[in-house]
Amino acid sequence: xxxxxxxxxxxxxxxxxxxxxxxxxxxxxxxxxxxxxxxxxxxxxxxxxxxxxxxxxxxxxxxxxxxxxxxxxxxxxxxxxxxxxxxxxxxxxxxxxxxxxxxxxxxxxxxxxxxxxxxxxxxxxxxxxxxxxxxxxxxxxxxxxxxxxxxxxxxxxxxxxxxxxxxxxxxxxxxxxxxxxxxxxxxxxxxxxxxxxxxxxxxxxxxxxxxxxxxxxxxxxxxxxxxxxxxxxxxxxxxxxxxxxxxxxxxxxxxxxxxxxxxxxxxxxxxxxxxxxxxxxxxxxxxxxxxxxxxxxxxxxxxxxxxxxxxxxxxxxxxxxxxxxxxxxxxxxxxxxxxx
Numbered sequence: 650x651x652x653x654x655x656x657x658x659x660x661x662x663x664x665x666x667x668x669x670x671x672x673x674x675x676x677x678x679x680x681x682x683x684x685x686x687x688x689x690x691x692x693x694x695x696x697x698x699x700x701x702x703x704x705x706x707x708x709x710x711x712x713x714x715x716x717x718x719x720x721x722x723x724x725x726x727x728x729x730x731x732x733x734x735x736x737x738x739x740x741x742x743x744x745x746x747x748x749x750x751x752x753x754x755x756x757x758x759x760x761x762x763x764x765x766x767x768x769x770x771x772x773x774x775x776x777x778x779x780x781x782x783x784x785x786x787x788x789x790x791x792x793x794x795x796x797x798x799x800x801x802x803x804x805x806x807x808x809x810x811x812x813x814x815x816x817x818x819x820x821x822x823x824x825x826x827x828x829x830x831x832x833x834x835x836x837x838x839x840x841x842x843x844x845x846x847x848x849x850x851x852x853x854x855x856x857x858x859x860x861x862x863x864x865x866x867x868x869x870x871x872x873x874x875x876x877x878x879x880x881x882x883x884x885x886x887x888x889x890x891x892x893x894x895x896x897x898x899x900x901x902x903x904x905x906x907x908x909x910x911x912x913x914x915x916x917x918x919x920x921x922x923x924x925x926x927x928x929x930x931x932x933x934x935x936x937x938x939x940x941x942x943x944x945x946x947x948x949x950x951x952x953x954x955x956x957x958x959x960x961x962x963x964x965x966x967x968x969x970x971x972x973x974x975x976x977x978x979x980x981x982x983x984x985x986x987x988x989x
Contacts, residue, residue, distance in 0.1 A: 654721045659678060659717070662677075667900050668919070671915055671916065671927050671929065672926060672927070673896075677933070677934060678714055678933050679714075679930070679933060681713075682797060683791075683792075683794065683821065684718035685717075685793060686793030687718070687787075687793065688721075688722050691780070692722060699724070703719055704779045704780065705781065706729045706762075706769050706784075707784070708761075709738060710933050712728045712738065713742065716747040719745075719747070725747075727747065727748045727772070730750065730751045731751070731765060750768070752764040762868050784818055784820070785870040785871065786872055787872070788872055790824075790872060797824075801928065809835065810829065810837070811837040811879075812837070812928050813841065813911050813918060814839075814841060815911060815930065816842055816846075816849070816873060817864045817865070817870075818866075818872045819873030819874060821932070823872070823874050825930075826877055827874075839915070840882070843864060844883050844885055844968055845867065846883075847867060847868065849973075851865075854968055856968065858885070863907055873980070876978065876979045879974070879977060883968075884970050885969040888913060888950070889909045889913070890909060891949040892912045892914075893905070893906055893942055894946045895912065902931070905934065906938050907933075908929070908930070908932060911929045912929055913955065917956060917957065
């Protein structure tokens with residue numbers, strides 16, 4: 650196949666067999682699926698027009714995905730970037746024609762996210778012609794993952810399936826599993842979170858080295874549909890790093906920190922449920938984590954010696970790794986009252 654644009658090639662994931670019960674869904678950059686489908690849908694509906702500026706906040710891979718989608722469809726792109734966005738990504742965004750601004754440095758991820766959202770609102774007040782993509786809140790971002798789900802269903806017909814992945818904005822794991830369950834309601838979903846995320850109630854637990862902001866949040870995300878998740882795991886930086894290093898060492902897969910957390914989680918879940926195939930979401934490659942993660946590979950723990958603490962509620966969780974059976978429970982009403 651000859652692709653009309655590089656984004657159409659980059660979005661397609663590879664399925665990699667890790668063990669009999671474990672398969673990796675490896676993306677070059679997962680959110681390209683989401684951004685392409687969202688921009689195309691908005692153009693088709695007339696919500697945005699060709700050449701209009703699309704704006705959003707991002708801690709990394711969504712910024713790159715939106716820049717590619719804007720390049721693909723002739724749109725302008727403005728990114729309010731997290732301080733965690735690396736120089737390689739920033740350089741690509743600028744060359745692709747996006748305008749980028751970073752909020753002031755902060756060691757507090759909650760403050761970083763709040764500053765980014767506040768800045769987006771300021772820009773929209775000044776330039777009302779810009780369209781806010783709202784990756785955290787607009788369910789248009791679910792659409793692109795339906796295609797991924799259709800491929801999974803075609804590859805594994807009739808196989809008892811568990812999807813394991815970072816929760817993040819909720820669109821990737823949610824979009825895939827909603828589509829899969831339209832055919833097979835028994836498909837299970839295991840969400841992965843960092844400590845400190847409000848999404849599943851770990852905001853009172855602070856990991857001083859937390860840099861996996863892409864799979865958690867310090868603010869409420871409307872796109873997270875809590876009732877889709879069967880189980881939730883919370884991992885600290887060291888465990889996520891150990892998973893990423895183990896994935897490279899054992900399977901030669903160079904993937905990001907969220908993939909490492911997912912791999913460690915899925916390995917544990919596969920031992921508990923050997924009758925099911927566990928599909929791990931690999932959101933991006935490991936290139937932007939070389940210095941902060943892979944250069945510290947000597948500090949990685951032996952995954953075989955690690956296991957989570959089983960908890961019945963967020964109030965019982967303990968670092969460095971906790972696991973809770975969520976049972977597809979809706980988001981508690983009082984959680985929705987937390988400030989965005």
